[in-house]
Amino acid sequence: MEEAxxxxxxxIQGNQSDAAKFLQRVVQEGSVRGKxxxxxxxxxxxxxxxxxxxxxxxxGGEELTNHPAFxxxxxxxxxxxxxxxxxxxTGGGRSLILNGHIDVVPVGDIDSWEYEPxxxxxxxxxxxxxxxxxxxxxxxxxxxxxxxxIKSGVTLKGDVIFQSVIEEESGxxxxxxxxxRGYKAxxxxxxxxxxxxxxxxxxxxxxxxxxIRGKQAHGGTRYEGVSAIEKAELILKExxxxxxxxxxxxxxxxxxxxxxxxxxxxGKISSGDWPxxxxxxxxxxxxxxxxxxxxxxxxxQEMEQAIEKVASLxxxxxxxxxxxxxxxxRWLPGDIEVEHDLxxxxxxxxxxxxxxxxxxxxSPWATDGGILNKxxxxxxxxxxxxxxxxxxxxxxxxxxxxVYEVAEIIAVAIMKWCGTENDGT
Amino acid sequence: MEEAxxxxxxxIQGNQSDAAKFLQRVVQEGSVRGKxxxxxxxxxxxxxxxxxxxxxxxxGGEELTNHPAFxxxxxxxxxxxxxxxxxxxTGGGRSLILNGHIDVVPVGDIDSWEYEPxxxxxxxxxxxxxxxxxxxxxxxxxxxxxxxxIKSGVTLKGDVIFQSVIEEESGxxxxxxxxxRGYKAxxxxxxxxxxxxxxxxxxxxxxxxxxIRGKQAHGGTRYEGVSAIEKAELILKExxxxxxxxxxxxxxxxxxxxxxxxxxxxGKISSGDWPxxxxxxxxxxxxxxxxxxxxxxxxxQEMEQAIEKVASLxxxxxxxxxxxxxxxxRWLPGDIEVEHDLxxxxxxxxxxxxxxxxxxxxSPWATDGGILNKxxxxxxxxxxxxxxxxxxxxxxxxxxxxVYEVAEIIAVAIMKWCGTENDGT
Numbered sequence: 001m002e003e004a005x006x007x008x009x010x011x012i013q014g015n016q017s018d019a020a021k022f023l024q025r026v027v028q029e030g031s032v033r034g035k036x037x038x039x040x041x042x043x044x045x046x047x048x049x050x051x052x053x054x055x056x057x058x059x060g061g062e063e064l065t066n067h068p069a070f071x072x073x074x075x076x077x078x079x080x081x082x083x084x085x086x087x088x089x090t091g092g093g094r095s096l097i098l099n100g101h102i103d104v105v106p107v108g109d110i111d112s113w114e115y116e117p118x119x120x121x122x123x124x125x126x127x128x129x130x131x132x133x134x135x136x137x138x139x140x141x142x143x144x145x146x147x148x149x150i151k152s153g154v155t156l157k158g159d160v161i162f163q164s165v166i167e168e169e170s171g172x173x174x175x176x177x178x179x180x181r182g183y184k185a186x187x188x189x190x191x192x193x194x195x196x197x198x199x200x201x202x203x204x205x206x207x208x209x210x211x212i213r214g215k216q217a218h219g220g221t222r223y224e225g226v227s228a229i230e231k232a233e234l235i236l237k238e239x240x241x242x243x244x245x246x247x248x249x250x251x252x253x254x255x256x257x258x259x260x261x262x263x264x265x266x267g268k269i270s271s272g273d274w275p276x277x278x279x280x281x282x283x284x285x286x287x288x289x290x291x292x293x294x295x296x297x298x299x300x301q302e303m304e305q306a307i308e309k310v311a312s313l314x315x316x317x318x319x320x321x322x323x324x325x326x327x328x329x330r331w332l333p334g335d336i337e338v339e340h341d342l343x344x345x346x347x348x349x350x351x352x353x354x355x356x357x358x359x360x361x362x363s364p365w366a367t368d369g370g371i372l373n374k375x376x377x378x379x380x381x382x383x384x385x386x387x388x389x390x391x392x393x394x395x396x397x398x399x400x401x402x403v404y405e406v407a408e409i410i411a412v413a414i415m416k417w418c419g420t421e422n423d424g425t
Numbered sequence: 426m427e428e429a430x431x432x433x434x435x436x437i438q439g440n441q442s443d444a445a446k447f448l449q450r451v452v453q454e455g456s457v458r459g460k461x462x463x464x465x466x467x468x469x470x471x472x473x474x475x476x477x478x479x480x481x482x483x484x485g486g487e488e489l490t491n492h493p494a495f496x497x498x499x500x501x502x503x504x505x506x507x508x509x510x511x512x513x514x515t516g517g518g519r520s521l522i523l524n525g526h527i528d529v530v531p532v533g534d535i536d537s538w539e540y541e542p543x544x545x546x547x548x549x550x551x552x553x554x555x556x557x558x559x560x561x562x563x564x565x566x567x568x569x570x571x572x573x574x575i576k577s578g579v580t581l582k583g584d585v586i587f588q589s590v591i592e593e594e595s596g597x598x599x600x601x602x603x604x605x606r607g608y609k610a611x612x613x614x615x616x617x618x619x620x621x622x623x624x625x626x627x628x629x630x631x632x633x634x635x636x637i638r639g640k641q642a643h644g645g646t647r648y649e650g651v652s653a654i655e656k657a658e659l660i661l662k663e664x665x666x667x668x669x670x671x672x673x674x675x676x677x678x679x680x681x682x683x684x685x686x687x688x689x690x691x692g693k694i695s696s697g698d699w700p701x702x703x704x705x706x707x708x709x710x711x712x713x714x715x716x717x718x719x720x721x722x723x724x725x726q727e728m729e730q731a732i733e734k735v736a737s738l739x740x741x742x743x744x745x746x747x748x749x750x751x752x753x754x755r756w757l758p759g760d761i762e763v764e765h766d767l768x769x770x771x772x773x774x775x776x777x778x779x780x781x782x783x784x785x786x787x788s789p790w791a792t793d794g795g796i797l798n799k800x801x802x803x804x805x806x807x808x809x810x811x812x813x814x815x816x817x818x819x820x821x822x823x824x825x826x827x828v829y830e831v832a833e834i835i836a837v838a839i840m841k842w843c844g845t846e847n848d849g850t
Contacts, residue, residue: 220790265644365645
């Protein structure tokens with residue numbers, strides 16, 4: 001086992017620049033929602049090179065779309081498949097899912113980017129581009145770990161199921177589809193950008209939309225209308241108060257280092273279509289965090305009650321109730337014990353390589369781990385390279401050394417978890 | 426003269442239902458910006474029927490676009506002309522411009538409309554539709570007045586210049602083009618919806634856009650970003666305070682009945698493109714009122730200083746100054762004495778027909794009167810049918826009786842102002 005570890009780690013250390021080039025290719029195929037296919041093709045090509053048994057399919061079917069956890073406003077998955085590569089073990093070991101998502105969020109304001117958002121430019125050990133951190137860097141760590149094990153001739157006892165899924169950023173329909181297709185395992189690792197922390201508990205989250213009515217009028221007689229923007233400001237204030245209230249209840253020590261454990265993020269507002277008119281509709285869209293031990297339903301109710309409260313205090317909103325919708329994305333929370341054997345195996349691997357203890361926290365964001373955990377019954381640890389704050393930001397980048405180091409830690413963890421038949425050939 | 430008046434007024438009273446049908450046709454040709462041609466065609470057809478000398482042209486040329494008062498972000502006027510019809514007098518009388526705009530503002534939220542926005546539906550003496558009040562009703566009053574004079578065989582001494590212009594809602598390039606083309610006169614009436622009040626002073630206004638920067642981050646770690654929406658809320662608050670400050674200075678008695686004499690209307694906000702991201706850009710667009718005796722430059726400076734002030738108090742905005750732009754529409758204020766002879770003539774006409782004194786106020790909004798007045802040197806009174814608060818609102822409508830009554834008042838005023846050769850034939 002020690003010999004196998006040595007070979008595998010040496011392989012990773014000797015193939016860093018190829019891994020960086022591979023990550024560059026994956027980032028350059030910008031895979032925003034609905035355009036995942038070309039990046040997915042690069043991943044699939046690599047899996048085929050490694051000799052994995054590939055299962056490639058487009059999402060669909062009533063079992064998926066009627067499932068209570070299905071959540072997507074996308075009506076067309078054609079041409080943008082999920083991809084799963086299986087490395088069958090010889091038997092007698094524990095199976096492991098390695099899950100990464102290929103979809104990336106939009107680039108935002110293009111002017112805020114120093115380099116072209118899908119450049120994949122490498123400078124001072126950092127690789128830049130939308131998706132580099134969230135989470136193509138982590139996916140490359142997974143593939144580099146598997147490549148090292150395979151190329152070193154190490155034979156695993158347990159099955160490894162590598163998954164490259166779509167739709168993580170929009171509600172997890174990709175991972176839900178893998179579960180319904182039958183992919184389950186004794187454990188799972190999701191290398192989202194945790195900055196090498198372990199997240200055995202993951203926050204859930206869901207998207208909301210609040211529609212606020214005003215009354216149109218000419219801007220020059222704006223006192224004859226009711227500004228939907230002014231009414232939206234009342235709602236924004238109430239949302240911040242609700243966030244404070246909900247977070248004051250969080251006592252789990254895994255959240256102790258997180259400034260806002262379960263944030264409510266207002267990500268979008270739009271109102272009005274003419275500078276000289278009083279706007280009559282405002283739409284607010286955002287993302288509500290859900291505690292690992294909280295039900296989605298409870299969180300929804302708290303939001304709806306808060307909006308009802310603010311409406312009850314304003315004469316106009318009392319007569320024109322804002323409407324709360326839950327739409328698009330929804331991620332279930334995930335929750336395994338800190339004492340779970342998967343955490344132990346990862347901690348051992350981490351400690352051997354980093355010569356330090358890992359930080360174990362609750363995740364500040366939701367992942368597909370909630371679906372694997374709550375629907376698939378799979379124990380999940382989220383652990384990967386990349387700094388959380390770069391995800392979704394302009395000038396997103398990843399430190400390449402973190403990608404290589406996580407590959408080593410995960411490679412060793414795979415061997416420990418699945419068991420090995422030999423020390424490599 | 427009394428006989429001429431009797432005939433002309435009788436004509437208007439006898440042709441009300443044809444006038445209503447004509448207004449219906451004009452409203453049904455919804456003429457939002459860039460699509461003014463078909464409504465304009467209906468107007469032109471009517472002018473030709475009345476035997477006016479028509480001048481129809483598309484806006485353009487350097488004299489227009491380089492003019493300091495030119496203000497438009499529109500780069501294509503092809504196919505959507507201005508139209509002017511001249512009714513030459515026999516000489517020795519005063520000339521009069523009758524100016525109406527054909528463009529209408531967007532319909533806003535379609536669900537707020539009881540009838541289809543361009544239905545032109547008539548019910549209980551009201552005609553419904555976008556543009557009915559602002560200001561196709563007034564334009565029909567003008568044409569009905571002219572038709573009555575012409576069909577009654579009354580010959581005028583002074584020239585009447587009827588103008589149906591584009592771009593009033595977006596900065597007045599249409600009326601500016603008439604001035605530069607040489608159309609000037611001893612007086613002008615603009616039948617915007619004043620609810621039959623006289624507005625010898627008109628508020629100016631201009632559009633602003635404020636760009637506010639935030640810092641993108643994942644919504645789950647929103648504390649690592651800076652929400653452009655939250656920073657925009659500070660700006661919105663400051664704009665309301667500036668509005669209060671500016672209005673507290675207005676002492677002109679013509680404004681005494683107006684709740685907010687020179688409003689600052691925020692008509693639009695947009696920020697963010699993803700519910701789970703912290704938004705990094707917010708755009709606010711609005712319309713700032715300018716007092717009749719105030720310079721546009723002074724108003725601009727006050728806004729810019731207010732935004733600088735709020736930025737100086739916020740550490741993030743201090744480093745990331747919001748940017749104020751003045752774009753798109755700009756309307757100059759207009760200002761003639763209450764004692765001007767045009768006001769007197771209109772007052773006499775009004776009193777004869779309504780058996781009551783008119784209300785004389787300052788306008789709560791800007792009109793093309795500012796350009797006619799400040800650039801063309803033409804004394805302007807704004808006076809027309811329709812209720813201000815219906816302009817730009819959903820379910821916009823006009824009381825048809827007001828259209829007919831204004832036609833009578835304006836017809837009599839035309840005869841008094843221009844002088845008549847005969848009593849009709």
